[in-house]
Amino acid sequence: MTEGISQAERPQVLEEKTGDLFNKFDAVIHTRQTLLDGGVEDPFGLVMEKVLSPTRAICNGRDTILLGTYNYMGMTFDPDVIAAGKRALDEFGSGTTGSRVLNGTYAGHRDVERALREFYAMDHAMVFSTGYQANLGIISTIAGKGDYIVLDIDSHASIWDGCALGNAEVVPFKHNDIEAMDKRLGRIPEGAGKLVILEGVYSMLGDIAPLKEMIAVAKRHGAMVLVDEAHSMGFIGPNGRGVAEDQGVLDQVDLVIGTFSKSVGTVGGFCVSNHPKFEILRLVCRPYVFTASLPPSVVATAATSIRKLMHSGAKRAHLWENSKRLHGGLKALGFTLGTEVPQSAIVAVIMPDLERGAMMWEALLKEGLYVNLARPPATPAGMTLLRCSLCAEHSSEEVETILGMFERAGKAVGII
DSSP states (O other), rough: OOOOHHHHHHHHHHHHHHOTTTGGHHHHHHHHHOOOOOOOOTTOOEEEEEETTEEEETTOOOEEEESOOOOTTTTGOOHHHHHHHHHHHHHHSSSSBBBBTTTOOOOHHHHHHHHHHHHHSSSSEESSSSSHHHHHHHHHSOOTTOOOOETTTTOOOOHHHHHHHHHEEEHHHHHHHHHHHHHHTEEEOTOEEEEEESSSSTTOOOOOOOHHHHHHHHHHTEEEEEEEEEETTTTTTTTOOOOHHHOOOOOSSSEEEEEESTTSSSSOOEEEEETTGGHHHHHHHHHHHSSSOOOHHHHHHHHHHHHHHHHHHHHHHHHHHHHHHHHHHHHHHHHOOOOOOOOSSEEEEEESSHHHHHHHHHHHHHHHHHOOEOOOTTTTTOEEEEEEEEEEEEEEEHHHHHHHHHHHHHHHHOOO
């Protein structure tokens, strides 16, 4: 009861009764503040004042080599890509102001979907405003109440959120454990709808999935398979179609999810498929129906980039050389890495703890190198990582420079 309580006292009583909804974030607030109080630059507040190229920028006032941008194929400054975006901006304006099913489908949206069908040699392609929305929309739409989703425990947040939105039964298994996946599938009731979700490259450690074996297990249990190739599209595989292509099982995958914000070099997400009923998703997928479509300039850059990636074998080969050299060089210096051998364009350097990880991140930034500081809960097993993502535009000389920066920073912080 609040009778007899003055107006000045009532807000305090209400707060005590309901609680501050921000209290749940206190641990994160404390962790961040502790880092900042220790004098470390904010690793999650870096500003790029000017981007000079796919591999360099002015970051927090310093000329910096970029090693944490996911710009795997370096398409952000490709002259053809930029020219396509400028033309579309002039001809179609800055935005669509509508969803794809109303006034938001322009000629460019159809063209980028055509480019995706050509790239993957598949029958259907559907473009979303972000890669996050692609997972959110496809997963939540095809797997609902009464269905079962079997997924790797290290799956991306967008996959988990898609599962939650669809309200399916979620059955996780130990990372890349084929036997555990098989056992989980075997416990699902007969006749239930089953979807297995895997990733080609897992973004934290940069390791790949044994898709060939896992897809065989999924099909034996009668499950559909969705593979997220966000971190492999454009780079891995003979044609850059990802890990499923590289392992010879792309034709057995029901749905491939990808993004434009990695190798394609812009923003957006997509799903490609050969399923004969796929097109109905345009009418029943809420994150597609109720979201404004991508601006014409964005889809024009994406379509141009995708078509160029179809003929980028030399860039893929150079990126592999960069990955092998950086991985081998860091290992030789004494750093602990996320994989024994290079498996992708991601090289994860495991830090002893968050405090020293932040110190190492700052030491590298002062050297003129930007990497990602990744921490729990985003990382597996509570690890703190410095995540390096290489670019096909990094020169061999830049990779050697990067190794020198890691050596000096690692010795200064006491990690090696």
